[in-house]
Amino acid sequence: xxxxTQWIGWLPNLAPGLLVSLQLxxxxxxxxxPLGLLFAVMAAAKFPPLQWVSFFFVEIGRGLPxxxxxxxxxxxxxxxxxxxxxxxxxxxxLTWNTGAYASEYFRAGLAxxxxxxxxxxxxxxxxxxxxxxxxxxxQALRISTPPLAGLAVLVFQGSxxxxxxxxxxxxxxxxxxASITFEYLSVYLLTAVIYGSLTLVFLGLVRVLELRLGxxxxxx
Amino acid sequence: xxxxxxxxxxxxxxxGEVAVSGLGKSYGASRVLSDVNLVMNEGxxxxxxxPSGAGKxxxxxxxxxxxxxxxxxxxxxxxxxxxGGKLPDKARLDHLRRVxxxxxxxxxxxxxxxxMENITLPxxxxxxxxxxxxxxxxxxxxxxxxxxxxxxxxxxxxxGGQQQRIAIARALALSPKVMLFDEPTSALDPEIGLxxxxxxxxxxxxxxxMLVVTHEMHFARDVSDRIMxxxxxxxxxxxxxxxxxxxxxxxxxxxxxxxxxxx
Numbered sequence: 001x002x003x004x005t006q007w008i009g010w011l012p013n014l015a016p017g018l019l020v021s022l023q024l025x026x027x028x029x030x031x032x033x034p035l036g037l038l039f040a041v042m043a044a045a046k047f048p049p050l051q052w053v054s055f056f057f058v059e060i061g062r063g064l065p066x067x068x069x070x071x072x073x074x075x076x077x078x079x080x081x082x083x084x085x086x087x088x089x090x091x092x093x094l095t096w097n098t099g100a101y102a103s104e105y106f107r108a109g110l111a112x113x114x115x116x117x118x119x120x121x122x123x124x125x126x127x128x129x130x131x132x133x134x135x136x137x138x139q140a141l142r143i144s145t146p147p148l149a150g151l152a153v154l155v156f157q158g159s160x161x162x163x164x165x166x167x168x169x170x171x172x173x174x175x176x177x178a179s180i181t182f183e184y185l186s187v188y189l190l191t192a193v194i195y196g197s198l199t200l201v202f203l204g205l206v207r208v209l210e211l212r213l214g215x216x217x218x219x220x
Numbered sequence: 221x222x223x224x225x226x227x228x229x230x231x232x233x234x235x236g237e238v239a240v241s242g243l244g245k246s247y248g249a250s251r252v253l254s255d256v257n258l259v260m261n262e263g264x265x266x267x268x269x270x271p272s273g274a275g276k277x278x279x280x281x282x283x284x285x286x287x288x289x290x291x292x293x294x295x296x297x298x299x300x301x302x303x304g305g306k307l308p309d310k311a312r313l314d315h316l317r318r319v320x321x322x323x324x325x326x327x328x329x330x331x332x333x334x335x336m337e338n339i340t341l342p343x344x345x346x347x348x349x350x351x352x353x354x355x356x357x358x359x360x361x362x363x364x365x366x367x368x369x370x371x372x373x374x375x376x377x378x379x380g381g382q383q384q385r386i387a388i389a390r391a392l393a394l395s396p397k398v399m400l401f402d403e404p405t406s407a408l409d410p411e412i413g414l415x416x417x418x419x420x421x422x423x424x425x426x427x428x429x430m431l432v433v434t435h436e437m438h439f440a441r442d443v444s445d446r447i448m449x450x451x452x453x454x455x456x457x458x459x460x461x462x463x464x465x466x467x468x469x470x471x472x473x474x475x476x477x478x479x480x481x482x483x
Binding site: 114116117119120121122123124125126127130134135138139142215216217218219 | 284286310314317318320321322324326328329330331332333334341342345346374375376377387390391394
């Protein structure tokens with residue numbers, strides 16, 4: 001049987017897995033990016049305990065491989081009397097991981113906004129949250145967008161790790177098919193094509209977004 | 221005179237008047253500004269000149285607390301702040317920054333906002349102006365600085381001189397009582413600098429109280445009422461512009477003026 005017909009036959013079985021992968025990725029980014037921004041702002045806070053909390057969560061989130069974090073949460077939470085579905089556990093672990101890395105990208109973006117912008121905001125009466133929201137944050141976000149997009153791709157690909165704690169995502173569906181048909185190479189080639197093509201489409205969209213965000217800086 | 225407490229100076233500030241006394245700033249043991257005194261009447265223009273490292277910009281930036289002075293008193297347009305000890309509360313800082321408008325050497329327009337938004341957003345957030353009110357003010361100001369057709373442009377599309385004129389309009393939009401200029405033409409080539417100086421000259425003619433740190437000796441002599449010469453963190457001399465330029469009293473001033481005028 002030629003590979004393409006094989007693939008078309010498998011797609012209906014893989015589709016629910018892909019949806020779970022996208023759900024896991026989407027929710028991890030949805031919670032992880034704001035968490036990262038929060039960590040970045042806390043790291044720059046004048047109140048030291050806020051810095052310590054940020055440091056603690058960021059360094060653990062970056063220090064541990066996502067796989068280790070997944071296992072730790074999956075096996076420790078039930079012992080602590082917290083029973084969550086494996087998908088929820090995976091979302092929490094990947095959110096932590098995402099937030100930790102994203103905080104560094106946000107921090108870099110915030111640090112890259114020239115000091116003169118903050119001074120101009122202050123002398124224009126835009127202080128505190130208002131100045132941050134209107135003047136500093138939009139400029140920082142533009143700077144942080146390319147590395148954050150890269151992180152989003154890594155999280156999407158990293159979502160495959162949730163396979164190990166029995167989240168029914170794309171790889172686990174692939175494994176199911178492979179263990180019945182023994183067509184391991186063909187199945188994993190198909191998952192590779194799916195991951196790769198979605199990533200490329202996403203990065204293309206990000207490129208368009210970057211151009212839009214940088215439009216005001218073009219001279220002509 | 222009203223009530224005065226202890227040894228603090230009585231409040232005698234009128235609109236647009238500046239009274240700075242004993243202003244100083246130290247970073248640990250290093251003293252960058254000491255005992256600067258300056259009283260300005262409403263509508264007066266004072267230029268601050270002097271060599272690099274004299275403390276000109278530091279002095280100007282202390283007036284709106286971009287730098288924190290460590291001693292002295294600042295009174296501007298009814299706002300009064302005593303330096304040293306605890307930082308003044310937010311309300312006092314807000315007041316001080318409301319009555320002062322600042323123009324920077326590097327313009328510092330908000331690059332992600334259009335010219336119109338640069339001028340209207342502070343009005344809407346600080347003064348609570350409606351969008352229409354703010355736009356009306358902005359359009360008048362854009363006309364005043366000679367750029368009525370640039371409302372929709374982003375700053376990156378404008379020349380340095382145009383950006384600085386917009387920055388002046390942005391500062392004026394909040395109706396400050398005193399305008400502070402920190403080397404407004406130093407980042408511009410001499411020819412482009414002229415269009416900014418022309419706007420500043422108009423502003424002076426209209427009676428704005430202005431304090432200008434500058435290396436433009438013609439502007440200092442022709443437009444300002446008085447010149448304050450700073451050196452080594454302090455005031456070397458201050459007097460009517462013509463007098464300071466033609467018969468400086470201080471040796472260091474003479475040396476500085478000779479260096480800049482002989483170029």
